[in-house]
Amino acid sequence: MTATSTALIASAASDDGSFHPPGLEEFFPPGIFFLDTPFEMNRIVLVRLLAVAVLLLLFYLGLRRARRVPGRSQALAEMAVEFVKTNFADDVLGEKVGRRYMPLLTGTFFGILAMNLTGIVPLLNIASTSIFIMPLVFALAVYVAFIYAGIKQHGGFSFFRNQLFLPGVPWPMHIILAPVELINVFLVRPLSLSLRLMLNMLVGHLLMVLCFSATNYFFVTGEDLGVLSIFGVVTLGAGVVMTLFEFVVAILQAYVFTLLTAVYIQQSVSEEH
Template structure:
């Protein structure tokens, strides 16, 4: 039973018999499985992404198709989660008018990020595809385009002046501070959105794989040879469970952070003052 749970976390590259092999970033680049040799080639990571999208569509379809005045347990859970995103992230940051305007985008960002993050702790999947930088880049670019669009829609070309020129700053310092504001607003924002999500997911995946690979090694290699050191697998397994719970928290936290930062950037763009 334990072997079947731990087996999917084994490295893609072959490990010499009787030796311990740690995790590798190569796990984020598995071999193609479908449509090999075509422009539509798909590997395990892409299939997991498609699975997450399908599950999210089903969850929202089932959750909204038969809403009742007196909700059942499933509807209560659904409304609590969606209500938290709506009220605590979107409306509280953007207000009612702009919150409704950008709600579809922010809902999509939150639940897609959450779903892709959570696959890193699901047995049989065990990889968060947000650990591949491509997906975070796409979402960061979308957020980047939207907050610039929101600013231009609200203020026209004056938006760039509002973002770059700080009121009340001595004219001698204005060019220097304008450069800093440009770097901060138009360069660093998408970069930090991307790297924060990617690095957290990569680090979490590596910790989990390290713990469960070590458990597999101690139980099924060391202990199987009659060496009592194999009992160390109990400790590595306990750490693996603890890090799984931590990764569950990090998955939700990173979805929250990415979404609320996007909402904050939009709010900065539409605000009347810097």
């Protein structure tokens, strides 16, 4: 059990020994550094910075001395980049366009993956993307690239025309459909990208803490439970399963977010969407 988990689990038991499930207050911890300034940092901000630092360090160590015949660390780094190139850049965007947006796709996938995985890392134990602002930052970066790619490919007027006016639709219908497309493409999409990522990581964290909090209650803090304490075995097993499930969800959410990034860019550079 991690130190962070222990603190969260302990908060689930009140002074009278009864059980209280974890709540959303866990995602808004008190500040640690630069208190009462615009640069105030709490535990989640520090976890984000640590995730980025570790990610950059791993790629630096893998690629700092690139050779024609790669060593083990270089081969792993190249395999990671090749995964993004094959699954997102080449398959969705094509080789020419995909090469242009490889840095964005690579940074998006591994950045989200690293921040998702902090939810199951001992002593960190919270996903850095479980707070809305971080998924929103990724989504806004995607949409800046989406608009930039479309304007670069078609020019401003043609890009917005392609996005707002559906082909094959009678012109009078555009009076209704154009505002709907405007809201859908430029508001709903970035919000849905953000919310999908945030909610998956938030709910997963709450379920894990709930399972381990219940285990702590049945085994440690609960009073006069008697035979009911056997349920601690069930909640402990559920916590382990949820941890493994969170690991899969962390990878899947990074994959889906990056895939949608590539799809949206492809739609912006195509003649019709």
